[in-house]
Amino acid sequence: MSASERLLKSHRVQDGPLRILAASGQLGYxxxxxxxxxxxxRRPHLIGCDMGSIDPGPYYLGSGQxxxxxxxxxRDLELVLTAALAQGIPLIIGSAGTAxxxxxxxxxxAMLRAIAQAKNxxxxxxxxxxxxxxxxxxxxxxxxxxxxxxPMAKPTEADxxxxxxxxxxxxxxxxxxxxxxxxxxxxxxRACDTAVFAVLPEMLGYPVGLCQHMAKxxxxxxxxxSPSARDAMLAELDMDGFTLESMNPQAHATPASVAAxxxxxxxxxxxxxxxxxxxxxxQAQYQALDAHRTRVSGAQWRPRAQxxxxxxxxxxxGERCVLLAGVADPTLLAELNPALQAVEARVRQLxxxxxxxxxxxxxxxxxxxxxxxxxxxxxxxLVLEFIAPSADLARTAAGVFKQNLLHHGFPGRLCSAxxxxxxxxxxxxxxxxxxxxxxxxxxxxxxxxxxxxxDTCTVAGSPSEVTP
Amino acid sequence: MLSSGKPPTLxxxxxxxxxxxxxxxxxxxxxxxxxxxxxALAAASPALSVPAVAALYQADPAQVQRHLLPALxxxxxxxPRRLCAGTPGDGDVYGAQQHAPMLDVELDVVLDVALDGAx
Numbered sequence: 001m002s003a004s005e006r007l008l009k010s011h012r013v014q015d016g017p018l019r020i021l022a023a024s025g026q027l028g029y030x031x032x033x034x035x036x037x038x039x040x041x042r043r044p045h046l047i048g049c050d051m052g053s054i055d056p057g058p059y060y061l062g063s064g065q066x067x068x069x070x071x072x073x074x075r076d077l078e079l080v081l082t083a084a085l086a087q088g089i090p091l092i093i094g095s096a097g098t099a100x101x102x103x104x105x106x107x108x109x110a111m112l113r114a115i116a117q118a119k120n121x122x123x124x125x126x127x128x129x130x131x132x133x134x135x136x137x138x139x140x141x142x143x144x145x146x147x148x149x150x151p152m153a154k155p156t157e158a159d160x161x162x163x164x165x166x167x168x169x170x171x172x173x174x175x176x177x178x179x180x181x182x183x184x185x186x187x188x189x190r191a192c193d194t195a196v197f198a199v200l201p202e203m204l205g206y207p208v209g210l211c212q213h214m215a216k217x218x219x220x221x222x223x224x225x226s227p228s229a230r231d232a233m234l235a236e237l238d239m240d241g242f243t244l245e246s247m248n249p250q251a252h253a254t255p256a257s258v259a260a261x262x263x264x265x266x267x268x269x270x271x272x273x274x275x276x277x278x279x280x281x282x283q284a285q286y287q288a289l290d291a292h293r294t295r296v297s298g299a300q301w302r303p304r305a306q307x308x309x310x311x312x313x314x315x316x317x318g319e320r321c322v323l324l325a326g327v328a329d330p331t332l333l334a335e336l337n338p339a340l341q342a343v344e345a346r347v348r349q350l351x352x353x354x355x356x357x358x359x360x361x362x363x364x365x366x367x368x369x370x371x372x373x374x375x376x377x378x379x380x381x382l383v384l385e386f387i388a389p390s391a392d393l394a395r396t397a398a399g400v401f402k403q404n405l406l407h408h409g410f411p412g413r414l415c416s417a418x419x420x421x422x423x424x425x426x427x428x429x430x431x432x433x434x435x436x437x438x439x440x441x442x443x444x445x446x447x448x449x450x451x452x453x454x455d456t457c458t459v460a461g462s463p464s465e466v467t468p
Numbered sequence: 469m470l471s472s473g474k475p476p477t478l479x480x481x482x483x484x485x486x487x488x489x490x491x492x493x494x495x496x497x498x499x500x501x502x503x504x505x506x507x508a509l510a511a512a513s514p515a516l517s518v519p520a521v522a523a524l525y526q527a528d529p530a531q532v533q534r535h536l537l538p539a540l541x542x543x544x545x546x547x548p549r550r551l552c553a554g555t556p557g558d559g560d561v562y563g564a565q566q567h568a569p570m571l572d573v574e575l576d577v578v579l580d581v582a583l584d585g586a587x
Contacts, residue, residue, distance in 0.1 A: 054492055057554030057561040150493025151531070151548040259540055260484070263498050267490040267546035269535050317556055358557040366559050368568055369526070387556055436555045437492050 002124045002182035003090040017236040019044040022218035027051040027076045028068025035231030035247035047084050048197040052095025062314035062435030064103030078115045092186045100190030101165035102131050116461035123184035129453040130167045130189030145444040159438045163313035171275030173307045174452045175199040181456040193219040209301035212279045214242045224261035225251035241297030253294040255286035277303040309446035313439030320431040321394035323384040326421035330377045331412045343405045355388035355397040398428040479571040481506035487567040492553035495563045497545040507541040513575040
């Protein structure tokens with residue numbers, strides 16, 4: 001019998017608390033092993049891991065590449081896979097490979113297969129693909145069923161068709177459908193962080209508001225603690241609330257730290273929209289059990305008649321080349337913007353074509369606006385982004401710009417041998433393809449059962465062959 | 469604190485002052501105060517009103533939300549990002565350093581009498 005069937009058939013809510021172990025909030029950056037082992041010793045009923053986010057920006061969704069280093073992803077997957085199989089409990093991983101697009105889901109599954117091969121493991125694997133067909137989004141656009149989340153420009157049909165990947169965030173409704181299949185390991189493409197941890201508790205009949213609140217807090221593991229940490233987090237859930245306990249003895253879940261975490265990365269502190277409803281936190285209570293554990297209760301749930309779908313899409317902007325240089329001459333620092341404009345005008349004469357320049361001047365307001373009077377006169381760092389249809393053009397613009405800025409004759413110049421300090425050469429670095437988000441929208445009346453494709457198979461490694 | 473004549477900065481009263489994306493289109497700023505007195509001063513201060521914070525971030529005040537959370541001794545803001553995260557030209561993909569303009573905000577003490585007769 002698979003791990004999911006065993007749990008769903010054997011556990012009743014009256015049997016006592018359900019123990020959910022959140023092993024990672026960002027699988028692939030190194031799961032702390034000691035805390036994971038302490039968590040496993042508590043005999044959890046399931047292990048959940050979040051593997052992705054939209055936070056790292058449009059590159060990962062656009063390119064289909066993983067943000068985390070492959071060797072570390074392999075290590076982390078091996079840790080949680082062997083742990084879950086050894087204990088015979090379900091392992092659920094959401095937002096495979098950072099953005100949860102098809103190439104990232106496939107790469108994650110390929111690693112699981114490689115681990116199974118290397119360690120001779122056998123398990124039932126269920127996958128959820130989260131890719132949304134561009135034509136379906138275009139249809140929603142014309143039907144008036146695309147609503148931006150925050151200030152997002154209305155996309156054109158061409159914008160949508162230019163997206164290299166479009167994904168939808170699946171929620172508990174889809175993961176529950178996937179878990180109808182006998183499953184030891186469930187890997188979802190793009191998924192709501194919370195659904196990963198809430199789906200099995202909801203299927204077992206625990207109150208949805210408590211399941212969702214618990215999931216919202218533990219999806220970042222011990223980030224909700226004081227001091228915050230990255231170690232595994234255990235939630236013990238019953239019908240009236242849940243108890244939170246970090247598996248790092250030095251990270252304490254206090255009422256203040258847990259309540260504060262409910263605000264994290266969230267625009268509204270009291271109402272959290274999820275696909276199947278809204279989590280209501282006005283009545284939430286946080287109570288210290290001891291110095292290390294906090295008991296949480298009181299969250300309510302307002303279900304929605306039809307589950308909504310949040311979609312994300314990224315499109316290529318061009319190829320990026322970045323010029324890195326320092327400036328220390330106070331006269332140039334006082335007139336840096338006019339100097340950059342003058343050089344750009346000259347370079348546009350020399351290098352025709354559709355290239356764009358995005359200057360970031362560190363020390364003079366690159367991270368936040370800074371009045372000219374406060375601009376650094378000591379030194380500044382230039383990060384000049386060139387984006388063009390081809391890598392050659394971006395590199396050409398960057399290279400010619402560098403040489404022209406190096407020898408630009410600004411008014412009052414004393415440093416006639418050169419204006420720039422390079423930490424290394426070449427100082428212009430090819431940075432691959434640049435992407436932008438085109439879609440961060442709610443798609444209404446989306447046919448979820450069509451969009452999210454569920455597949456299931458048995459993964460079986462074989463003993464490594466002994467070659468003579 | 470109030471007798472020194474110099475208004476306190478937000479940084480001097482906060483236990484946590486952080487910013488982060490709430491999705492790629494919005495920025496959220498959380499301030500947790502060290503004590504109830506600091507929270508009360510901040511919650512009443514015009515320097516932390518929606519129009520003042522909108523001006524600080526060059527945002528449309530109509531799009532800035534503020535939540536007062538006395539039980540947590542916290543104030544939370546949500547506001548639009550100038551550029552969608554990671555769009556070429558953006559300078560802070562995670563939005564994790566946009567708390568900085570708040571640090572030096574001086575909390576002008578509001579006395580009821582001082583407001584009398586204000587236009």
